Amino acid sequence: MKKFDLGIIGGGQLGMFICQAAKELSLTSVVYSNTEDFSAQRFCDHFIVGNYSNESINEFIESSDLFTIETENIPKTVLRKINRRKKLFPNSDIIEICQNRFEEKNFLNSIDNVSTAKFRLVKNFKDLEESLKFLGNQGILKSCKFGYDGKGQYFINKLNYREFEKFSFDEFIIEEVLDFKKEISVIICKTNQNFSIYPPVENLHKNSILRKTTYPAKINKRTSENAKNIALSISSKLGLVGILTVEMFVMKDNSILVNELAPRPHNSGHWSLDFCETSQFKNLILSIFDGKVKNPNPTQNCKMINIIGADYKKKEQLKKAYKFYDYFKGEIRPLRKMGHYTIKN
Known part of the structure; x- marks a missing residue:
């Protein structure tokens, strides 16, 4: 099989932008997608559609020597196989930490200048009852795995918690409900030689889905520097080579709590395509090559x-009014990200 410069797991809009960045640098790309209709199909040089079976994954692994991801929701066995045989950016250990909210929060709280919301592991209804008392009679129940854009999340308090007596607790955590001032994110691209940090941006969510990102975030200089230092501390502890997004809460006293990590380009970094000299996608490619x-x-x-x-x-x-980006998704569904546009502030 012909070899391509970069293999990308996932063919959504992030994969699409990674393919475009690779092409701008005269690099070829091959995409592995678990769906037949995907955004990156128009821009990659080759693609493989499969369900993470050994046969299709082995074909994908043989198609390149360097790999990255556009989603962290990938079977561990696949990540480890790629990491063992080729080079994966970020590596499989980093992605696996970010795949599980419980492991991720334990990792974050092991770093000196990093804190998260209070949380507890919940395996059954008794755990839920005890954790609810610990958290002040309200909390957010979150699936440890495969949660994004608000999926697998439930607000729980002393009035509705009994509705969960027969709930199937597989792997969940419950977090305290935070009275935060705003949500921000910081993206860091890092190699063994240097790093680059995108300044904090302010994020507005509705129904747990990002609706608007504003650069710069309306925070003071000290808070901004603190946010960047937190991102650097996390990436250094991980031994990151590649890209990492750190989502954070700014509290009313301007302290920062880390919400979660994404070991890939991020929706809140799309502004960098038009309003930075080097976009998050181009820097990911540079970190690899x-x-x-x-x-x-x-x-x-x-x-x-x-x-x-x-x-x-x-x-x-x-399209007539703004710089519009189409994600070329075949079906319009409620709460589905179909595209974005950017405007000067």
Whole structure:
């Protein structure tokens, strides 16, 4: 089989942008997708569709020597197989930590200057009752695995917790409900030689889905530096080579609690495509191939707005007014990210 420069697991919009960044640097890409209709199909040089079976994964592994991901929801066996036989960025150990909320939070709290919301592991209803008391009679129950965009999350308090007596507790944690001031994120690209940190951006969510990202985040300089230092501490402890997104809460006293990690490019970094000299996607490629990443050098205050569900029907109007990015998804569904646009602030 012909060899391609970069293998990408996942063919969604993040994979699409990774393919485009690779092409801009004259690199070829091969995508592995577990669905037949996927965004990156228009931009990759080759693709393999499969269900993570040995046969299709082995074909994918033989198609390149260097690999990255656009989703962390990948079987551990697949990650380890790629990591064992080729090079994966970030490596499988990092991705596995980020796959499990309980392991991730334990890892984060092992770092000196990093804290998270209070949390407890919940394996049964008795655990839920005891944890609820510990957290002040309310909390957010979250699946340890495969949770994104609000999936697998439940708000629980003393009024509704008995509804969960017959709930199937597989792997869940319950977190305290935070009275935070705002949500921010920091993206860091790192190699063994250098690192590049994108300044904090402010994120607005609705129904647990990102709707708007604003650069710069409206936080003071000390809080901004603290956020960047936290991201650097986490990436250094992980031994990161590649990209990492750190989602954070800014509390009312300007202290920071880390929410979660994403070992891949992030929706909140899409503004970098238009308003940075080096986008998050290009820096990911550089971290893999060049050994050195570049300073993002933001050029303009801006906003990124996600197009969700039926709002996609307005795309022709949006194209005329803004820099619009189409994710080329075949089916419009409620709460599905269909595209985004950016505007000068």
